[in-house]
Amino acid sequence: MRDCDCIRLLQWALPRMRMRWRGFRKVRGQVCKRIQRRMGALSIQDVDDYRAYLVQHATEWTLLRDLCRVTISRFWRDKAAYCTLQKEVLPTLARQVIQRGDDSLHVWSAGCACGEEPYSVALAWQLALRNRFPSLTLQVLATDIDRDVLARAKRACYGHGSLKDLPTGWRNMAFSRTNDAYCLHQRFILPVTFRRHDVRDPPPGKRFDLIICRNLVFTYFDHKQQRAVIGHFVNALAGGGAVMLGTHEQPPADDRRLTAWPASPGFFALRGTQRG
């Protein structure tokens, strides 16, 4: 399948799945390869024939949605954002939790891929913050729609490339090397619980101090779905809580329920509740 044919197909199909082409432009290569394989399995050569097949077979859309799932991630992805998380946002949230008399800081990582994101938070907490806040425990709920990535997340073993952005020394402290894989030590795994969940559904809990949703909703979903998911975040966030988005992501301009967290690019608070 030629690149221009795949682009044409995606530009037609994505809006029908409430997703947007803009998010897929850079990562279309892997998605197009999967679609090509699927067309091969159906003995369809031409993109227009696959389009006709989609029109005639409603169930094919579920499969196409799965083929369009991008699962790229790595530890400490976007160093500056994780530094802000560790040095500014988590300490502020920890103080708030203590002030309200609780003993756990609750985090939800939505679209957690193979665990790189929730484990990055566990690493920051255990290696840099736990001793400052000894009365607090960290509890991370990590969710994803994809059962395969969740199974890999629970194994917690990674290739070298997944760890290349981690702060110097943390890799040696937190992982054991076995053959070509780096496997995370148990004490960093324990604070994280994995669960299958679709971020478009009502949230998997309430009163999260931090919701992390990076490189998913605000990259791939259309405007209507972005607004719907913000509604779920509003219901799930504790007073004074923070939402962490990807470095190039913003809530939709016409949605004023989230507002920038003071001096922390990529972080947002519920309008009217931010403490900073």
Ligand SMILES: C[S@@+](CC[C@H](N)C(=O)[O-])C[C@H]1O[C@@H](n2cnc3c(N)ncnc32)[C@H](O)[C@@H]1O
């Ligand atoms: C590009 S990865 C981002 C991983 C991580 N948040 C990061 O920024 O490194 C997107 C993840 O979202 C998951 N995902 C896609 N659609 C989803 C949905 N509707 N609900 C929950 N997770 C979803 C994918 O399976 C994938 O693991």
